Amino acid sequence: MVREGNAESCFRVRLWCIAVLGLALLSACFIVSCVEKIWGCCPGTWKPFGSSCYFISSEENFWAKSEQNCIGMGAHLVVINTETEQDFIIQQLNKTFSYFLGLSDPQGNGNWQWIDQTPYKENVRFWHQNEPNFSAEECASVVFWDGRGWGWNDVFCDSKRKSICEMKKIYL
Incomplete structure (x- = not known):
């Protein structure tokens, strides 16, 4: 028992x-x-902000080549959605260079569009005063101008500039 x-x-x-x-x-x-x-992570040399990672290219290329380079890293040219995102990005940049954004006007008719098809919002625009100003300049860059600070400028797509790539964070 x-x-x-x-x-x-x-x-x-x-x-x-x-x-x-x-x-x-x-x-x-x-x-x-x-x-x-x-726990979202970014690749080693990328900068984390919000749900995205950003890579500032040290090479100067044409807009299309810059986008190809971003795609090769699993990203795209940067799409700026908010003022806080713009503020974060410009803190990473060198004032002596201009950087391509993922914003273009392929037909030169004022119909600006983001590379990832995010709607182009009139309220989220950071163009320098009197920009965009020339329909043949079909790509956008962010540039620092003395007396004006950082802002967007329309530029020729076949000009060589540095660029900013963006990807979503990798979640573990």
Whole structure:
């Protein structure tokens, strides 16, 4: 009879151990799934901001070649959606250079469009005063002008400039 009690007691302990272990595994799965949504990473030389990563190119290329280079890294030329994003980006830039954005007017008719098809919003524009000003300049850049600061400028797509690539963060 003592043996039966020990066997039953042992069975209960095992059952509790299995229940606790199962609960621990479920908790771990829940925590990992929550952490995955929070821990976004960027490749080594990229700068994180919000849900995106940014790469400032040190090479000067034409607009189309700049976009190809971004695509080769799993990104695209930068799409600026907010003033805080613009402020973050310009803090990373060198005032002596101009940088291509993912914004163009392919037909030269004032119909500006973002490379990723994000709607071009009139309220999220950072053009320098009196820009864009020439329909043959079908690509946009961000540039620092003395007395005006940072702003967008329409430029020739076949001019060589540095560029800014953007990709979504990689979530672990």
